[in-house]
Amino acid sequence: MAHAGVNTAALELAGVGHAYGARTVLSGIDLHLPAGRIHALVGPSGCGKTTLLHLVAGLLPLQDGTIRNGFARSACMFQQPRLLPWKSALDNIALGLKARGVPRAARHAQARDQARRFGLDDTALAQYPQQLSGGMQSRVALARALVLAPDLLLLDEAFSALDVGLKAELYRQLLAEQARRPMGVLMITHDLMEAVRLAHAVWVMAPAPGRIATGFRFDDAPAQRTDAQVYARTAGLLEDATVRASFGLDAPAPAAPLALAAVGGLRC
Amino acid sequence: MIGVVRTWLRGLPAYLWGGWGAIASLLLLLAGWEFASQWLDPLALPDPRTVLATLHGLLTDGNAWSELAITGRRALSGFALSLGIGSALGMLAGLSMTASMMARPWVTVLVGTPPIGWLVLAMLWFGASDGTPMFTVFVACFPPIFIGAMQGVRTLDGQLREMAQAFALPPLQRLFDLYLPHVLSYLFPAWITALGVSWKVVVMAELLATADGVGAALAVTRSQLDTAGSLAWIVAVVGALLAVEYLLLEPVKREVERWRTLA
Ligand SMILES: Nc1ncnc2c1ncn2[C@@H]1O[C@H](COP(=O)(O)OP(=O)(O)O)[C@@H](O)[C@H]1O
Ligand SMILES: [Mg+2]
Numbered sequence: 001m002a003h004a005g006v007n008t009a010a011l012e013l014a015g016v017g018h019a020y021g022a023r024t025v026l027s028g029i030d031l032h033l034p035a036g037r038i039h040a041l042v043g044p045s046g047c048g049k050t051t052l053l054h055l056v057a058g059l060l061p062l063q064d065g066t067i068r069n070g071f072a073r074s075a076c077m078f079q080q081p082r083l084l085p086w087k088s089a090l091d092n093i094a095l096g097l098k099a100r101g102v103p104r105a106a107r108h109a110q111a112r113d114q115a116r117r118f119g120l121d122d123t124a125l126a127q128y129p130q131q132l133s134g135g136m137q138s139r140v141a142l143a144r145a146l147v148l149a150p151d152l153l154l155l156d157e158a159f160s161a162l163d164v165g166l167k168a169e170l171y172r173q174l175l176a177e178q179a180r181r182p183m184g185v186l187m188i189t190h191d192l193m194e195a196v197r198l199a200h201a202v203w204v205m206a207p208a209p210g211r212i213a214t215g216f217r218f219d220d221a222p223a224q225r226t227d228a229q230v231y232a233r234t235a236g237l238l239e240d241a242t243v244r245a246s247f248g249l250d251a252p253a254p255a256a257p258l259a260l261a262a263v264g265g266l267r268c
Numbered sequence: 269m270i271g272v273v274r275t276w277l278r279g280l281p282a283y284l285w286g287g288w289g290a291i292a293s294l295l296l297l298l299a300g301w302e303f304a305s306q307w308l309d310p311l312a313l314p315d316p317r318t319v320l321a322t323l324h325g326l327l328t329d330g331n332a333w334s335e336l337a338i339t340g341r342r343a344l345s346g347f348a349l350s351l352g353i354g355s356a357l358g359m360l361a362g363l364s365m366t367a368s369m370m371a372r373p374w375v376t377v378l379v380g381t382p383p384i385g386w387l388v389l390a391m392l393w394f395g396a397s398d399g400t401p402m403f404t405v406f407v408a409c410f411p412p413i414f415i416g417a418m419q420g421v422r423t424l425d426g427q428l429r430e431m432a433q434a435f436a437l438p439p440l441q442r443l444f445d446l447y448l449p450h451v452l453s454y455l456f457p458a459w460i461t462a463l464g465v466s467w468k469v470v471v472m473a474e475l476l477a478t479a480d481g482v483g484a485a486l487a488v489t490r491s492q493l494d495t496a497g498s499l500a501w502i503v504a505v506v507g508a509l510l511a512v513e514y515l516l517l518e519p520v521k522r523e524v525e526r527w528r529t530l531a
Contacts, residue, residue: 082431086449086527096435
């Protein structure tokens with residue numbers, strides 16, 4: 001595996017490909033994620049997003065291309081909370097710290113701190129995951145990743161199963177954490193609006209085989225973006241012919257195309 | 269914490285009620301026995317009071333305790349061997365697809381061989397020593413424990429395994445925080461089954477192979493056509509099994525699986 005460390009803190013993918021048996025699901029993926037930036041990979045279901053994230057996280061052996069991960073610590077959040085049902089919420093949050101050998105008292109204190117910022121009180125922390133609501137479970141899962149103080153955070157459709165209110169809340173918490181302690185974030189989603197709301201750069205993937213079709217930059221701070229801006233940019237992206245083709249939408253929009261640049265987007 | 273205590277308190281009446289139900293149904297069984305004994309020759313089926321009096325006599329003159337202790341030692345050491353080796357090997361086999369597929373036929377052979385067959389072999393190998401009942405108990409307890417452990421590992425959620433890998437859990441933490449809690453929910457029922465098997469098999473082994481223990485005492489009462497004595501020993505063995513299961517294994521199981529009942 002080519003997870004060699006480099007000096008500049010960045011995640012660098014070059015020509016990454018992957019095949020399950022004879023079926024190629026990813027080919028020629030190039031990506032550069034600098035420290036402190038949020039990049040989103042969007043694409044239709046089955047285009048190989050999860051596979052790509054697993055390659056970055058080292059959960060799958062690298063077959064093709066190179067991945068240079070210059071970040072010292074990374075952490076993951078998955079689509080499902082994936083909490084241990086036999087551990088309290090507090091112990092679940094502290095799981096990664098325990099794996100690092102942090103003593104019990106210290107890891108519980110850190111986990112409690114992180115949980116407070118996420119609005120989880122002591123009652124919730126003493127409960128088992130199945131006693132918590134879905135939203136609480138997601139917060140525990142995000143806290144479990146962030147308590148590790150990662151400088152690279154990998155999110156795989158982490159918010160897609162939540163209702164709009166919970167999504168908005170977790171977005172806020174993620175961005176607040178990002179403001180407190182900048183980290184590189186690689187987030188995967190099939191939700192274009194989520195990508196436009198959170199990311200500094202949006203990479204659009206096309207399926208069969210999974211590849212990066214196009215990309216857009218948004219240079220303003222994600223926390224400052226208004227709903228109206230997010231809607232306008234999403235609409236702008238959805239009028240792009242390449243984006244439409246990637247998601248299998250029919251022919252480009254007929255009317256005069258909305259200038260994405262006018263709402264702050266630049267094609268990479 | 270308060271939530272946990274409250275949930276436990278709420279569950280308590282149901283548990284006690286469950287206990288009363290069990291006791292009531294045992295008393296019903298006793299009543300049926302008493303009823304049947306009125307119609308049968310006391311040589312064939314003495315009434316429960318005679319049997320309990322005989323048991324009381326056996327216990328007060330001190331003999332029964334030492335025989336029970338000998339039998340208990342043999343059953344529990346065979347059981348403990350099986351528990352350790354069967355759980356460890358079963359978990360190892362569960363880790364590998366190939367190993368679990370290879371192990372299945374062996375376990376089927378183990379299950380299919382009657383305990384009496386093992387007993388004869390054990391008598392040839394170990395003679396009249398403790399080794400004979402212990403070995404027989406070990407072999408009889410092994411299959412359910414091995415299968416329970418193997419299935420526990422095989423059924424572990426792949427997503428949780430992936431999560432453990434992503435969070436770089438070291439091997440020991442993976443064992444204690446991931447595999448064991450899940451596997452225990454398969455192992456506990458298997459251990460309880462095996463414990464029951466161990467008591468039955470040890471008495472059978474003693475009956476045929478040793479000069480002391482409850483099984484040997486049963487052989488003596490049988491040769492003297494002492495039905496009340498035989499039943500007294502049987503009641504003693506069953507009582508000891510129930511005590512170990514409900515006073516030891518059940519509470520441990522409840523504690524270990526608290527997370528499950530709070531769902
Ligand atoms: N372990 C696997 N073995 C074989 N095929 C797989 C495996 N995992 C995913 N695939 C296939 O690879 C493709 C990409 O999957 P995935 O990376 O999960 O896509 P996405 O996350 O974008 O929905 C899908 O068609 C899926 O069926
Ligand atoms: Mg996916």
